[in-house]
Amino acid sequence: MRVRRRRFNDVPDPAGNGLLDRRVFLKGGAGALTAGAFMAFASSDAKAAPGEAPAGMKVPGAPLSLYGSPATFEREVTRTLIRSQPGTTGAGASRTPLEALEGIITPSGLHFERHHNGVPTIDPAQHQLLVHGMVARPLIFTVAALSRYPMESRIHFLECSGNSAVMFGTTPPAQTCGQTHGLVSCSEWTGVPLRLLLAEAGVDPRADWILAEGADAAAMSRSVPMAKAMDDALLALYQNGERLRPENGYPVRLFLPGYEGNMSVKWLRRIKVTDTPTMTKDETSKYTDLQADGKSLMFTYPMEVKSVITRPAPGLKMTGPGLYELSGIAWSGRGKIRRVEVSADGGQTWAETALSAPVLAYALTRFRIAWKWNGAPTVLKSRATDDAGRVQPTRDEFIAQNGANAIYHYHAIQAWRVESNGEVKNVYA
Amino acid sequence: MSTRKAFAVATCVIVLGGCAGAATRETSNLGRAATPAEIAGWDISIAPDGRGLPQGAGTAAQGALVYAQKCQACHGEKGVGGPNDRLAGGQGTLASKTPVRTVGSYWPYATTVFDYVRRAMPFLQPLSMTDSEVYAVTAYLLNLNGIIGEQDVMNAETLPKVRMPNRDNFILVQPWKPRGQ
Numbered sequence: 001m002r003v004r005r006r007r008f009n010d011v012p013d014p015a016g017n018g019l020l021d022r023r024v025f026l027k028g029g030a031g032a033l034t035a036g037a038f039m040a041f042a043s044s045d046a047k048a049a050p051g052e053a054p055a056g057m058k059v060p061g062a063p064l065s066l067y068g069s070p071a072t073f074e075r076e077v078t079r080t081l082i083r084s085q086p087g088t089t090g091a092g093a094s095r096t097p098l099e100a101l102e103g104i105i106t107p108s109g110l111h112f113e114r115h116h117n118g119v120p121t122i123d124p125a126q127h128q129l130l131v132h133g134m135v136a137r138p139l140i141f142t143v144a145a146l147s148r149y150p151m152e153s154r155i156h157f158l159e160c161s162g163n164s165a166v167m168f169g170t171t172p173p174a175q176t177c178g179q180t181h182g183l184v185s186c187s188e189w190t191g192v193p194l195r196l197l198l199a200e201a202g203v204d205p206r207a208d209w210i211l212a213e214g215a216d217a218a219a220m221s222r223s224v225p226m227a228k229a230m231d232d233a234l235l236a237l238y239q240n241g242e243r244l245r246p247e248n249g250y251p252v253r254l255f256l257p258g259y260e261g262n263m264s265v266k267w268l269r270r271i272k273v274t275d276t277p278t279m280t281k282d283e284t285s286k287y288t289d290l291q292a293d294g295k296s297l298m299f300t301y302p303m304e305v306k307s308v309i310t311r312p313a314p315g316l317k318m319t320g321p322g323l324y325e326l327s328g329i330a331w332s333g334r335g336k337i338r339r340v341e342v343s344a345d346g347g348q349t350w351a352e353t354a355l356s357a358p359v360l361a362y363a364l365t366r367f368r369i370a371w372k373w374n375g376a377p378t379v380l381k382s383r384a385t386d387d388a389g390r391v392q393p394t395r396d397e398f399i400a401q402n403g404a405n406a407i408y409h410y411h412a413i414q415a416w417r418v419e420s421n422g423e424v425k426n427v428y429a
Numbered sequence: 430m431s432t433r434k435a436f437a438v439a440t441c442v443i444v445l446g447g448c449a450g451a452a453t454r455e456t457s458n459l460g461r462a463a464t465p466a467e468i469a470g471w472d473i474s475i476a477p478d479g480r481g482l483p484q485g486a487g488t489a490a491q492g493a494l495v496y497a498q499k500c501q502a503c504h505g506e507k508g509v510g511g512p513n514d515r516l517a518g519g520q521g522t523l524a525s526k527t528p529v530r531t532v533g534s535y536w537p538y539a540t541t542v543f544d545y546v547r548r549a550m551p552f553l554q555p556l557s558m559t560d561s562e563v564y565a566v567t568a569y570l571l572n573l574n575g576i577i578g579e580q581d582v583m584n585a586e587t588l589p590k591v592r593m594p595n596r597d598n599f600i601l602v603q604p605w606k607p608r609g610q
Contacts, residue, residue: 085513086513087503087552117552137460138468139463140460141460141461145459149457197460200458211474213474218555219473219549269471274476278475279477280474280544281545281549284537284538284541285530285535288599290528292524294523295599296523296535296598297599297600298599298600298602300602
């Protein structure tokens with residue numbers, strides 16, 4: 001995949017190091033500076049002769065279809081780095097190709113996967129959800145019943161807490177942006193607030209937790225604080241307007257905005273209201289953060305403020321000096337993104353980027369800034385701040401605080417080195 | 430009564446009904462009552478104090494046979510050296526540069542071993558073992574890690590009393606406030 005450069009005029013360089021005023025693409029007199037200066041296309045051998053109408057204008061096109069697919073020319077845009085436990089095919093992860101995407105919504109078919117024993121096939125007519133434990137009225141809900149409750153639609157990211165774990169390693173990974181950072185995706189989720197069902201069941205006031213359990217072959221289960229369950233927890237039935245994809249929990253999943261992805265239990269079959277955490281395997285032996293001193297942090301739920309430049313990024317190649325638009329995503333499990341700054345000189349100077357609307361709590365936020373690359377090797381970085389005032393740490397700061405063994409919740413500033421030949425590499429800088 | 434008046438009266442009744450029911454929060458009320466038998470069949474989770482543990486019992490000696498048949502291919506002889514997660518050893522490594530997280534070195538609750546093995550193992554046939562087989566395999570793993578003796582019987586009474594070596598090394602982060610505060 002390559003990045004094609006458009007022509008540009010000389011423009012002022014107020015931020016230094018080639019980072020330009022964020023409105024440069026909109027200013028008058030810079031007609032050649034149209035937005036969308038970055039494009040990545042697979043080249044095609046069949047070219048029409050100059051002035052001749054393209055072949056597609058001379059014959060009828062493809063027929064109507066029942067369900068659309070991406071263009072055949074985009075077949076290389078797929079989930080990436082599929083890895084499963086030895087001897088298994090469905091106990092691992094696949095990742096979103098972040099460098100190939102734009103905007104904030106991840107296509108449902110490219111949403112990352114993390115399964116613990118494959119994707120179950122579930123007939124929605126047979127599936128049931130049990131709500132029981134410390135409740136006045138244990139209840140069973142069919143999917144048809146759930147579908148009659150009042151719903152909410154919200155745009156939220158989901159991030160596996162093991163996202164970017166490879167960055168704990170001693171050498172920077174030779175991987176694409178999606179391979180290192182693609183365990184985050186963002187969708188519009190529509191479903192029923194969990195508090196409605198809990199209210200219907202009548203929660204014992206002494207209950208402080210719920211256990212959520214999936215109908216997969218791992219019966220994946222996590223404990224969730226009652227405060228979160230009663231606040232913004234959603235029983236999601238739809239993703240990006242259609243029923244959930246099987247690999248995202250069809251026909252119903254729990255969704256906990258901002259929390260580590262593992263807690264948003266897919267294929268939800270059971271909610272047990274309890275007085276204590278159940279201490280399941282995935283909240284004790286896994287998804288706990290081992291610190292350098294041998295102690296472990298437990299119940300580290302919110303995903304921390306984080307960002308990454310997706311264009312340019314490893315997996316894309318630049319094709320010479322000129323004007324580019326840097327584009328990336330930022331998110332925080334503690335609220336909205338307030339600011340994203342970018343450096344084009346390895347962190348010596350920073351310029352504030354433009355945030356593309358909408359800027360939503362617990363959602364990916366798209367940031368952009370114009371950058372005139374002079375062709376010399378340099379290091380690009382992005383640094384996000386959320387509305388709680390939390391700022392991404394450097395990698396050194398993060399490891400100094402958390403050690404190199406934590407595995408989970410890596411969220412440090414990411415550096416991409418741009419080589420003079422246009423290659424983009426993951427570096428520790 | 431005109432149609433419009435009738436509608437107004439009806440609206441008042443609905444509003445009043447809504448107000449009267451507000452204390453309990455109105456819902457769509459589409460859940461059906463779950464029977465105790467249904468709940469018993471669905472409820473497979475075990476609390477850290479042992480609530481939910483079933484009848485049955487097993488020892489490490491018995492568990493060795495089950496392990497050899499159903500676990501060893503993936504987890505290795507005596508919980509070490511298999512292609513999948515290592516289950517034994519690693520004590521004393523957690524603060525090193527190469528920590529080894531196993532049942533013995535890392536897991537804080539013995540009840541979790543029973544809960545997880547019963548719901549998710551063996552990988553190709555989850556939910557296939559009897560409760561006594563699960564107790565026996567749990568006992569075997571605890572014995573491999575030097576936590577209980579080879580003949581110690583694990584059951585609903587004894588398992589929750591097992592003190593795991595790494596239990597006190599977890600720092601609970603509480604990003605939420607208990608309700609009512």
